[in-house]
Amino acid sequence: MSDVPQASSVSPKRCPACYDGSLSASERDHDLEVAGLRFVARLPTEACDRCHEHFTQGDDLEHFEIAVAVELARLGVCTPAAMRFMRKSLGYGAGELAELLCVAVDAVISWERGSAPLPVHAFVIVGQMARESLDGRGRGNIKDVLRVLADPNRLLPANPIRLMLRFRR
Numbered sequence: 001m002s003d004v005p006q007a008s009s010v011s012p013k014r015c016p017a018c019y020d021g022s023l024s025a026s027e028r029d030h031d032l033e034v035a036g037l038r039f040v041a042r043l044p045t046e047a048c049d050r051c052h053e054h055f056t057q058g059d060d061l062e063h064f065e066i067a068v069a070v071e072l073a074r075l076g077v078c079t080p081a082a083m084r085f086m087r088k089s090l091g092y093g094a095g096e097l098a099e100l101l102c103v104a105v106d107a108v109i110s111w112e113r114g115s116a117p118l119p120v121h122a123f124v125i126v127g128q129m130a131r132e133s134l135d136g137r138g139r140g141n142i143k144d145v146l147r148v149l150a151d152p153n154r155l156l157p158a159n160p161i162r163l164m165l166r167f168r169r
């Protein structure tokens with residue numbers, strides 16, 4: 001992580017670092033190191049006109065982290081450190097992810113410690129969840145599919161299933 005403090009509940013007026021300057025919209029490069037790779041993105045900040053401290057919104061940092069997770073998946077960085085980062089970027093505990101993937105929580109912990117081989121399909125699923133989180137939610141996204149699969153009492157509709165399609169012309 002870099003030296004940018006988080007300040008999600010800060011008044012846009014007064015600087016919370018020096019209590020003297022006032023804040024105005026700015027932006028700054030933020031960097032993140034995961035699995036030996038360095039990721040950089042320009043994030044919106046609020047900058048103090050006195051002490052020149054920058055403040056980044058927690059939501060914007062989360063957005064950056066999910067984008068890094070997507071990039072890790074795209075680059076095929078199928079490593080324990082990347083898997084752990086990707087899971088956390090999505091806000092899942094090890095237990096939650098284990099439940100979604102229908103595996104024991106010990107399995108997830110072992111993958112992330114590197115004490116058991118990380119299955120490629122689990123890596124791909126988590127990468128795809130990050131992708132869908134970045135793109136916004138849609139019907140039938142991978143998380144919904146996993147939830148349905150994990151439900152032993154799932155019912156299939158008796159009526160015809162109507163699909164609302166939009167065709168390009």
Ligand SMILES: [Zn+2]
Pocket residue numbers: 015016017018019020021022048049050051052053
């Ligand atoms: Zn200040």
